[in-house]
Amino acid sequence: MKIETVATARLVLHPMTTARAERIVARQPEDGDLWGEGYPSEGDVRANTGFLRGVAERGDPGVFRTYEIRLDGVVVGGIGFHGPPDEIGVATVGYGLVPGVRGNGYASEALRALLEVARAAASPASRAMPTWPTRTRTG
Secondary structure: OOOOOEEOOOEEEEEOOHHHHHHHHHOOOOOOOOEOOOOOOHHHHHHHHHHHHHHHHHOOOOOOOEEEEEEOOEEEEEEEEOOOOOOOOOEEEEEEEOHHHOOOOHHHHHHHHHHHHHHHHOOHHHHOOOOOOEEEEEO
C-alpha cells in the first residue's frame, strides 16, 4: 500500500518504511538522509522499534504508522500512531522534535495533519465526528 506524504504550511510528514525505520533504530543514515542535529532521539528509536515490531506482528499498518517530520527537507522529529485504532476507535499518538526546533508550533501542526489523515482513513460515520479521540505522548 502506497502511503502519501502529507504537507502542511511549513512541514512535510513522510510515511515511515521498514528500511528507513531500520536505519533510524541503528542510527545509521544513508547517503541522502538529512537528519537534524539530535535526530534520532531515544524516543525516535523506541517509536521505530515499535513500528518494526508492529509490522512484523500485524503487517502493514496503512496510514496508522510513524511519519518523519521534515522541515525544509531535514528530518527534525517524528510523529505517529502506536498502532491502529482500537475497537472503539481510539488511537494513541506519540511525537517528538529535536531541541533546536521546539517552541515553534511544529508539533501541533504535525498533529493536526496526522489527525486529518486518520479522519480520511475512517469510515464515513467517523469522518462526520467533530473530533478524533487521541491520547498523546511526547518522547
